[in-house]
Amino acid sequence: MALLKVDDLTVTFGGTPALDKVSFAIGKGQRFGIIGESGSGKTMSALAIMGLLPEGATATGTLIFEDAALPEDEAARAKLRGKRIGMVFQEPMTSLDPLQKAGAQVAEAMILAGHTADVRTDVETLFREVGLEPAHAARYPHQLSGGQRQRVMIAQALAGKPDLLIADEPTSALDLITQRRIIDLIDRLCTERGMALMFISHDLRAVAALCTKIMVVRRGKVVEMGDKLDVLGHPKQDYTKLLLAAGRHRARTLMRAPIGADLLAVRNLTRRFRQPDVSIFEPRPPLLALDDVSFSIRAGESLALVGPSGSGKSTLARIIVGLDRATRGELEFDHQIYHGPDLPRAARRDISLVFQDPFGSFNPRLTIGESVSEPLRPEHGAEFDDLSKRMVEIVKAVGLSPDMLSRYPHEFSGGQRQRFAIARALVTRPRLVVLDEPVSALDVSVRGEVLVLLNRLRADFGLTFLVISHDLDMVRIVADRVMVMDKGKIVETGTPATLLEKPQAALTKELIAAALPDIGIVPVL
Amino acid sequence: MIWFTAQKLLGLIATLLVAAAIIFVALDLLPGDPARFILGINATPDSVAALQQQLGLDRPPLERFVGWIGGMFSGNFGVSYSQGVPVGELIAGRLAVTLPLTILAMILSTIVGLPLGILAARKRGSVADTGLMLLAQLGVAVPNFWFGMLLVLLFAVTLHWLPPGGFVPWYENPLGSIASLILPSLALALPQAAILARVMRTALVDVQGSDYIRAARAKGLTMSEAVWRHGVRNALLPVLTILGLQFAYLVAGTVIVENVFYLPGLGRLIFDAINARDLILVRSSIIILVLAVIATMFITDLCYAWADPRLRDRRGE
Amino acid sequence: ADAAPRTDLRIGLVLEPPALDPTAGAAAAIDEVVYQNVFEGLTRIDQNGAVQSALATSWDIAADNLTYTFHLAPNVTFHDGTSFDAEDVVYSFGRITAADSVNAQKGLYAVITDVKAVDAATVSITLAHPDGLFLFDIGRGDAVIVAPESEGTNATKPIGTGPFKFVNWQKGASLALEAYANYWGTKPTLTKVTYVFISDAGARVNALLSGDIDGINNTDASTLPLFANNPQFKVLVGSTEGETLLVQNNARKPFSELKVRQAIAHALDRKEIIAGASSGYGVPIGSHFPPHNPDYIDLTGTYPFDLDAAKTLLAEAGYPNGFEATIKLPPVPYATLGGQIIASELSKIGIKLTQVNVDWNQWIGDVFTNKDYDLTIISHVEPFDIGIYADPNYYFGYNDPDFQAIIKTLNETTDEAARKELLIAAQKRLAEQAVNGFLFELPQTGVWNAKLEGMWPNAPVEGVVLTGIHWVE
């Protein structure tokens, strides 16, 4: 019989529904996965079960936990939270009290659940269990990395030994390797404790790897629900099919521009950052974001740069485009030496950057057109209508219509914005385009299109790409050559084929291992 | 933390020196002659000259500036032109009134403002909330000298509970001294309490919507438990900054309130000294005021760093 | 009710004295605390402005009116116990007339050529020329007798021979005196007197109403109605030596024109000015002389309030449609209020006034010292100061040989009848010349607890003389 039974759950915000008559059940020890694009109502369903819906949200429908309806009254509900149902939240960075040490926060959860015996040692064991060192208990949240925080959160959720663990996208904010570790952790704990799991994600593979039953939601409605093998094996709904298709992007064969001489050469590049001391007692040496990096990109080539979070990828990108200054070393862009901001004016238009986050990269108060045309402003020589002609051309090229230019950013979806971001990067007809995780902020469903677009543009305009990513599949598609970076050092270089099949460096191996198995294949965990 | 403190301290000293220079120059520009003012309109020119020479007004500015700064470090502020008494003494005497006054006002505003702010935030949208916030609006809007007059009319003139003003020296009767500070500090505290209540409310409202409160509830805390255990501490951080800033407003307020309640405070000292062109006195009094304010800001910064581990690690502004 | 009447007193003062040595500062507040209370002179002025004996019980004047011989009171001691004798007198006057003297009224005593102790109880003073006001002048606060031992510390810890001795001074708040046990003269009934300094007018009212102070000898006339019909208080309205004037810069066009001055005189409605600037208290004056003085004559009718006359005079003077001028106003109610009223009165004859409010320093600097002004309003509180009009360099800028002649003879005359004639002539001359706009004699407006008696209603000299004040049940 079911541990949790949800019937016709509806959540509305002042009339607009976030969840619409959702019904599902989770059995004891069962692993239940929910997937769906951003904004589809995944989090709301979890919060509704926890009784933590934000103000202004009204929920209807029945929630039955062990044959008893979950109580409305806050106090009674609170008794269930933690002890019976634990939850891991989507935002590890903000979900811990910044003023309290990690250990104390976990201990609190324990005491609340009634385990008052010898909390200190229990916390230590729990920390070990989730893969933290006991020393971390004495740290404040801001002194922990994202992955570590997420582990603290999990420890917190487990402290009350709940029967049901709700994990709301516990990994989406983390880098590949950490992601995999957390997923493995959750998997292990569930098996060890025989805990039921409600796992929320928009990453098909994560769900596939963890869950036995899957529910697909879209715009607050259940699209499809059933056994993992059925849903993933032979989906009935088009939306599910689309998701699956996007999930496994197939490398498309592309005609590529001929590869020429060195366009950009990077020599012994080093970037140091002064970094705050953890405390008076733990002073930290300056952080080497880039440590003596040397490589070169040839004209027409597409070079991929992969590496775990914090390995220095963005820093390198920022220096190449001239946003940041190298502490040591130099760059050479067709025979012009520079070190970052001193990139010659003339060369500026030949190098452009596509930002990681399409939402932050447009000024909300300017029309898309104004933003996209911004790089053209300094060009005094060019004729006005010539410029406008170029705009139209480029906007068409990214597959959007010029009349959109007069609209404002908030009127566009993430995918569209990213296209405009690419348009802005290309409007000056650059030769080298640096793309910092161009798709990682986008929904799976649109990632594919953008990648295809990139490949096409590269062919049409004969561009040179430096693509930053930690998504190996993407690398397979777009890159001629792959560079693996770790802790500011380049640890390995090679063609996707060789490097991904026979990795040399430990990190590369780890990265590849971390990549979740392809959907369809039942994971051996 | 050490680095943080050191850097803040450096800032404090720098600010003070800037202040000293600006004040000295500004005051030297002032027209009017202390000697002439002391002797009045029937004095003969030679007696005026005699007095100027006695007061050392005829020495060059730079010499006087260096003398002043040097004196300050050795705690010697020079001798007042108009009163012929060591400036240090005068200021000390006045601080014995102004300091307790501001501190009392600060305490009052805090113990009134914060709880009300918390109450309003917890009962957000309720009648209590709206009522409190309307009161707060009024509190901010009432000119404190005007409010002071009302207080006197009620508590001194009509009810005879408290003195209408004046100050009983501490050494004579401490209780009396406190009594004579109650009404003034009330007048000072009202607007500050109102502001505090509003800031506290906003801060707590923001915190209540935060992820970690939600996470704390997920651990098994009820909303109010979560707010008390995790919310209030976090909400107090912005309030702390305001507390620091408030001191400046209180100090500014004293100048007026001391007039309404004829208290022998630093504000009135400056006021009268400027009218008597007793520059040497004005200069040092103002520096003391500035010092007081900056020092409070400094202390708040430290408290802030102490209360917020994140700030401790960040190297200050 | 308690049997014995109270013997303590709390008096309000508008301004706090900067220091307490009356021989080294002009501030009226100094005299209000110490004059005749802590310090005494050879003579003293009584509440009718007449000269009385003080430390000098009697004196003889030589026939040539140049040498005065003073016989000092016996067994007088200073508050520090040191005894008072002729040497102290010689020392005190020496200090006043010395080259490096910082006495505010040094000019008045310039006439003294020699002071010497005939014996321990006798002093003789010699003058350069006869001076009708000499006995009065040495009765002022500026000529009180100080002891060489304590002279240096009088500013903060005054030591005199008076009926009250200094106890303590809480700077900015209050100052306490107590009766001096070994006072040589008739002992006062009050034993403890506290002066409370309250500069804020509103606060003064509250202090009186709440009984924080028992009285104040001079406060804003505007608050009197509040106390006038309140049985707990008595309002004492008396006279001061302050002639309140609309001062005109006689050295400057157009005020150098007699007709213009006359026109202004015609345009001033004293009744309204007194009502508005002084809440109706204060006696109108027609010249620079106090009405309560026996030698006073009423000249208010010289140029009666008459706008038509004023207009015609202006026209004759060549200003048919008036002119513009600025009026600089010191920070006192009678000036700021009077300024507004006069501005609106003169506007009726086409004279547009720009009102400029200045603080005392600026007034002393711009108006009094640099004579850079058209008009100003000020009350001249010096007793017998009609002589200032004889000084062509005075800030009035009034240079009139005839008047100067009158004053010269006056100063050398000691015969009472003759002096009276001269004084009347002087008053007339000023009135006719309309040197200044003569507005009203500044009233002394005191408010006291109804149970208090013996306060001076008038202020012939600056000061609050405590000797007579006592409580009645």
Add this chain to the structure above:
Amino acid sequence: MSTTDAGPQRPTWLQHPSLRIGVIATLLFLLLGFVSIVWTPYPIEAVNVSDAMKDFSLTHLLGTDHLGRDMLSLVMKGTLTSFIVAAIAVVIGALIGVPFGLAAAAWGGPAEWTILRVNDFLFAFPALIIAILITTLFGPSAINAMIAVGIFNIPVFARVARGGALSLKTLDYVAAARLAGLGGIEIARRHILPNITSLIIVQATIQLAMGILAEASLSYVGLGTQPPATSLGLMLKDAQTYALLRPSLAIIPGLTIIFIVVALNLAGDGLRDLLDPRLRRIGAARGAA
């Protein structure tokens, strides 16, 4: 301070209670003030002592003051002066403070440090003292009040501008602009300023309210507006000795001040609520400043 979390659809300003009340009331007072430029029931220079301190009546709706001037006319003119003084003070503060704040945020390092120090100093310097000093230089006048309060406003605006700029500085679109080759000033004008104007407007309304209070205080101690001109503060000063004889003389200007300040604050809070909650927080903290 009313609305809850910004829901999916924000209320427009008309739906927002405190903003509506605040703005309308403010406009009414402004109207009252500006009318007085062209018309007042009686000229306030016209002293007529004979009918001083008259009671409310049809001829004098709010009675007359101690010089027989019509109170209504005085309130109208007084409101105007108070507004003008406060407004100019705000302009001074914003025109100097904002650029400094932006500069501090843009340059960082020693420049920022210095600016912050000067800020602290200005802040530690009570407006009243500034006013006293200026007065001793140029004599008391409404102008001094403006300058004094204006100087006092500078650090406030500098802080706000800096805070806002810092939060925007790291955004990608600013980086994008730099890549596009825009200069610092250009970026500030095109990307930073437009995004912090809302913040600054909110601050301005708050400072306006404080300015009106400050003007009142200054005039009350005789350092502000001077007769024959008048301001609400000056009216309070004049009334202080008559307060008990004829309370209306003190109550009318007092209440007017309170109403105006409340109106302005309501408007400010309302605006803040309408804006991005992120800005709301910063604004709230400044609420005290």
